Amino acid sequence: MPATLPRNDDLAEQLELLADLSEILGEESFRVLAYRRAAARIRETPGPVAELALAGKARELPGIGRTIEQKVVEAVQEGEMRALSKRRALVPPGVVDFLRLPGVGPKTAARIWTELGITTLEGLEAAARERRLRNLSGLGPRSEEKILAALAEGAGRRAPAEERALLGRALPAVQRVVEELAAHPAAIAVSEAGSVRRRRETVRDLDLVATSNEPRALIAAFCEAPWVAEIVARGETKATIVDHQGLRFDLRVVAPECFGNVLQHFTGSKEHNVALREEAQRRGLSISEYGVTIVDTGEVVTHASEEELYTYLGYQPIPPELRENAGELEAARRGELPALVELGDLRGELHAHSTWSADGKATIEELARAAKARGLSYLCVTDHSHYLRDGRLEAQWEEIESLEARLGRFRVLRGVEVNIRADGSLDLGDDVLSELDWVVASLHSALDRNPTERVLAAMDNPHVDCIGHLTGRRLLRRPGADIDIERVVERAVETGTALEINSQPDRLDLRDVHARLAGEAGVRIPVTSDAHSTSALAYAELGIAVARRAWLTREQVLNTRPWSHIARPRRR
DNA sequence: TCTAACGCTAGATAACCAACATGTTGGTT
Structure with missing residues (x-):
């Protein structure tokens, strides 16, 4: 056994690669989902999961069962999970890199490999240049262009470094915009949403949700503000702009009666929403950003505030900072959420x-x-x-x-x-x-x-x-x-x-x-x-x-x- | 593959848009 245990991010990487390879090989999608969920869980666990697995305790983590725990043990004892080694032998190593290219998912990656016999990014680049990719049904000239452009920027070789901003930079900017929009006569309510509202340490896009009876006027005020450097997209009810600091803001304007549903949806996290919806499903409720549907009757219930929504679903209102699917739903169900420090x-x-x-x-x-x-x-x-x-x-x-x-x-x-x-x-x-x-x-x-x-x-x-x-x-x-x-x-x-x-x-x-x-x-x-x-x-x-x-x-x-x-x- | 329910089996979040090409992919929480 190696003297040092694999770190959690090593284990997570192995599972993510296993998920990618399984997907390319066309295996059951839910197995792939399970690998990805387990990888995310391991990444977020503070203590060494390898040690837990050796003690048979990794399966106490949600999303990790007997089989994945066994894979972690294999990673400790043999350096790599057997399921991973096995699939690596089946798929040429370069094919996984195709997944990071725009317009290429697992199905297309597999077809490029099996139908065109291309197994490296270099080979793919040559094929795109020679206009051979368009011979594959599902790919056309535009796809070739986008793939070439992405390859020119070095995509595929490494996951593109996401442009993230520190919370300390984003938070004041968001608070300023919320204040400004809220002061506009067309605004009824304006709130931050997304990861900045959850106070994640770094953020990417800055989400805003507003209600208004004149969405167009509010969108106009947003897009035409003096601090806007670029309008990326502008529709009837949503818009995306970039400010002069390079921060990207998304604004959605919705009707007041479903403000709670929309705000909850766009505050996330994704993991929190998934867990919330899975639990609701078991009780015959289907949650979406538009409201809660009672499956039996088809009736849709909307909520003007998040407090009403959580209460309707049988939870204490959950502060945004806790919404990471880390036990907050269970605690809120029992009425045992802590009174957070201010x-x-x-x-x-x-x-x-x-x-x-x-x-x-x-x-x-x-x-x-x-x-x-x-x-x-x-x-x-x-x-x-x-x-x-x-x-x-x-x-x-x-x-x-x-x-x-x-x-x-x-x-x-x-x-x-x-x-x-x-x-x-x-x-x-x-x-x-x-x-x-x-x-x-x-x-x-x-x-x-x-x-x-x-x-x-x-x-x-x-x-x-x-x-x-x-x-x-x-x-x-x-x-x-x-x-x-x-x-x-x-x-x-x-x-x-x-x-x-x-x-x-x-x-x-x-x-x-x-x-x-x-x-x-x-x-x-x-x-x-x-x-x-x-x-x-x-x-x-x-x-x-x-x-x-x-x-x-x-x-x-x-x-x-x-x-x-x-x-x-x-x-x- | 995991979980919940109960010994094998079912279900796994939801809904939209947009692009390129006619279903898959990607992006959004």
Whole structure:
């Protein structure tokens, strides 16, 4: 058996390839569906599925049964699932790449291979150039052109990198557009929808749903707004535009009586909707974006709001952030949804950088006043440790002390963000750490060198209060350290160490599924901005979104408490 | 292939548009 277990994304890739090959071979579509669902489930599981499978526990995950669990075990023991090896031997390797070309699905890919004998992208390109593809019924000149254009852009060789935007960039843009459309006289109600409404960490298209008695006027206002750079599509009731930032907006205008149905449909997620509809099917109801059909009678019931729709179906209204088919439907059925934490619940900031850090843009006083203006009652200054050597830490404490008198009822706390070195040691000594109110320890470099062990070592230091941005990922740029989240959570509980949700738009680290795991285990979780300027304190909204996606309540988020309930006795 | 129901079997989300070509593909949640 190999020393290292395959990662969840390796397993998911094998299942996805198995699904593609099975589809090309014309196997049962539901088996293909099952492979794809299992792949998605494995990708979203925080702990190592390979380990679960070895223990016979992978089948406890929804969508994974005896057979797929066995395939995972094979992947562990033999490197590859047997079903996959078998099908790979049947289909030339290049044929799978055809699926990523526009206009080519499994049936067409199979026919290109079996009827034209083409098995590589190069061969396909030559055939398209020589106008031989059009000999295949179902393909014509347009298809040849599109395939050539896609090949010229390098499609097929790798899945095209989706153009995604950070939530931190998309959210303010969407909120602005919603506000603008809502103010239009033709608008009755306007709402964000889609993944941005669910507060996914990155988003692609930005969905909007509106009701109006004059759809045309609202569509016109949308398409002719000054911030629109390009109108991609414009119809009677829907339109797609791209703004000057390159963000793509979809607007749908519908009648008020079915606003709830449409909004629910377009908020998704797809997985949530599938599960919702499957369950409804069992009870004789058919759900679509147009309403709920009672199958026996054919009667269609519509809902003006999502609350009415969920209530009609027998659920508590489900907050958009939870709609990922991750247990929310079952909980809502039982009436056991958590009361999710809100931005207004935050009482203090536990991770912020001032001009004492080279990259900080605001003084401690500016940060403190901005935090106070946001309704907070304390701010912990956590500048980087390496800027605070040689007596500068003591100098900073003097500044904090002189400041407190001027700020009135607001506390500024002495903190630091220490670096966890490659060998797991911290870059400040215990003598200094023991003097501080709050110590954040973070990985900043050598993310591939034993990251889990280093984090565990940092947590074992009694002076460390919190681990900063656990994996060190930068969204859309680098994946972050491969941290064993379950071991870290376990140690965090044992040692009482907090794990922050860092709200920087490109971090959001802990990520949602990790934060949920930590929350369930009882870890103390602060939502922090990691601000380097006064305006960046507002990033807390993004961290709260992650916390909500992690099912966290106010009680589970540490800095919803006053400082007196957080502070640990210090040996001063 | 999974799940729920009950030992083998049924059902698997829904509905639209659009393109290219006359059904398949792709895109949307």
